Amino acid sequence: MPNVRILPDRVANQIAAGEVIERPAAVVKELVENALDAGATRIEVEFAHGGRSFIRVEDNGPGMARDDALLALERHATSKIAEADDLNRLATFGFRGEALPSIASVSRFTLQTRAAGAEAGTEILVNGGRFVHVRDCGRPAGTRIEVAQLFNSVPARRKFLKTDATEAAHIVTGVRLYALAFPAVAFTLIEDGRVVLRSPECADLAGRVGEIFGRQLREQLVPIAAEEPGLRLHGLIGLPGAGRATRHEMITFVNARPVDSRTLNYALIESYHEALPKGRYPLAFVFLEIDPAAVDVNVHPAKREVRFRSEASVRSFVICSVLARLREMAAPAPAAMPPATSNIQPSTLNVPPQSRVWPAALLATPKASAAGVPVVIAPPATTSPPVAVGNSSLAIVHTGRGPQATAGWRYLGLAHGEFALFETPAGLVLLDRRAAHERVWFERLQAQFRDHAVPNQRLLFAVPLELDPVAAALLLDRLDFINRHGFEIVEFGRSFFRIEGVPAWMEPGDAGPFLRDLVAAWREGPALGANPDAAREQLARLAAARAVRLPAVAGETVMQALVTELFACRAPLTSPSGRLTHIELGHGELARRFQR
């Protein structure tokens, strides 16, 4: 039987480090928070190799005296709270006093600091939790912390780190959040000797957002400010119609702390339910100020999550404020809407790719036809037998019909501009124009991809595209793939791209939003990199939704041509996102309904 014993501090610190310091970005976060808590107005962050070999955070704060500096490396030593009750009045980021000892226990840690009035600074070097030396040093007032060889004492953790690029992206994203929260503090971020972000003190949040996310995004935002007793909301929210396919640009802060709060996220999404199509996320950079006693930040080791004492009242306050602001904007004229976003169509992103029955059939058929049947010119009749064999119930009926399926159909008219009505030998058919068009385009694009014959229209004016670091890394990774499928995109500086050519069917103005959606889908979805067929299918599905442009009026010939093309498709029953393309009412059904 092992004896029960109290763990030495060094071990306890390493265990705590496992919770608090999960990756290099967490080190940066803790150190930047300390600098901000200390009241610094200039913060410089430098890191190398995704932070695993070197991280330096330097500030111009008040610094520490030698005794304080030594004490700060002890567990649960903090200047930020004194008793448990202080937790209810927290105005600082940190309070547990765990960060410094935790970091010091898993790295080679150097702290240099000089208090404003002191004659000499202090330098402390700790390696893997063991003190190496404490000595005098010269430096300007403020604190500088270097963390080298992170996780040198916990090789297991080191193995779990992702690639340098991914870790770097996490650091950049994290620093940007704090830069947003403190526009008045100057931030510099240096990666491997290159300046990634340099933002001087900005007058307001809008200025900072412009510095970090670019002018394009800033122009889609409007300020919001609302107040009620105990609660204050301020910041920037997106114009109606300006949405994104992901939540990456929906950023919330509670008492200046960047948080991931379900309550706030849902409140924002709900506020925009009329201003954005379903499945799109609003742009938001909002700050909620609330009595520290009404919120618990001590829920998550990294304090990423918070809990409100009264979720319902926070939620209703946010919804009311944002809705009021949106109504205010909608009131003057629709001209206030940014034209650049008016074309957003309900995206199909939120449909999980594995849903429904048809993908199996779709994926199976290209292989079947590739096995011997000429794909391009072959009339669907020759390709349909293998489909019918491998397919499940519903699709068989329709694919089996072939192009003759629509013989004897008579076009009757268009209802609500969306549904075409046909009289058929078997009864009546209602056709959803959009779904039908999407299906036709989807298979058309798939055929182009398969034949490596994607026409690319070069552009006169290259379209600029600015992405955040994570999205940029993804796009860069698959640039070849994209460029083989009708685009012509070149990298143009860090996180910046130029679209020099688009697929021939695409409007140049659509290219930016489409690529954003595509990258977002890559980011959310499973890794498809290894499977070009699946990646292509995903691309075709997104593209089909964009390619469809429905004219307001469509004549009989157009609609007849559409059904003919639809029934030449392999899976005419559903659109690529799984919605029905048409409904058939047979004679029997009609007779039953009319009680004949």
Next chain:
Amino acid sequence: MKFKINRDHFSNGLAQVLNVVGSKATMPILSNVLIEAEKDCVTFTTTNLDLGIRARIKAEVKEPGSVTLPVKRLASIVRELPNLDVAFDASPNHHVKLSSGGSTFKIMGIGREEFPPLPELGDENSFSLDQATLTTMLQSVAYAQSSDETRYILNGVYFSFRDSKLTLVATDGRRLALISKEMDVAADRAGSIILPAKTVTELLHMLNKGTTLKIAFNERRATFQIATDKDTSGLLDSIYLYSKVVEGNYPNYQQVIPKETQQRIKLERELLLACVHRASLVCSEKANSVRIKLTSNLLEVTAQSPDFGEAHESMAIAYSGPELQVAFNPAYVLDPLRALTKDEVFFEVKDEVSPGVFKTLENFVCVIMPVRLS
């Protein structure tokens, strides 16, 4: 208000202003025409707030006054009246009696109080132009405007009065047409506007009823005074057209016009037009491109679509450069060829990734970007 007017003049006057009506249900008065009678003329005005038109017609005014009436209905009634003499009589409660021969109509009108006035512009930035010239210039570039509302800056024709010339530019991001003409532009009056597509269409309707027109503009709006001295069916003075302009910065079009000439060939416009048009008949939505191939003294145009077939056209030209080929969207080749009137055009190409350029001797340039199979 009371006046007598010739039916055809009345109809002609309404036809000028008919296309500009508001579609907003919130302001029903915008689907009305404002009719004002004074001295020896009647003025018709319509506006949809973005665009407004005013035309004057001669009439025998017995009692001056004003009223507004639904313009579409009114125009279709006037057109069909049985007799050339029409009497128009509006009572103070805005009921209008229209009589001609044996037919009488009573139409409910609305008072003019709610009708928004057309803004007037001063003379600071105004230029006189020849109507026939402007028509040719507009027709040479108008087809290249973008109809994609997401890039609203491109939904119009760019007018630049600068460097002693007037330049008109239109582009949709894939092709660009430009035409310019020498003109006196004082440096302090230089300026530019983007005229919305709808205004361009209306303007083309109005032009060629007289010899000259005057354009005045500032950064938000433009006005045109189109002389009607050649018109014979009742129009007086000039037609006044007011339009908002597209606000924003037009892209820097100069940088996309190739500076150097690689291979220049002289072509007979109609011949090339016919060849490309025939070849494009086999194109489909799936395969919408024509390939132009240059070999020694021969130009070949080919097109194909996988589910239909292919076309091959050839024409003799004077060419001694290297063999090269390049593909384009057929519409982008056909549009400038159709819009031009000269018999000869110059076509410049370099390779399959560089733009093709049409030029004429009249300062016309049309740059079209190629299509490639990737």
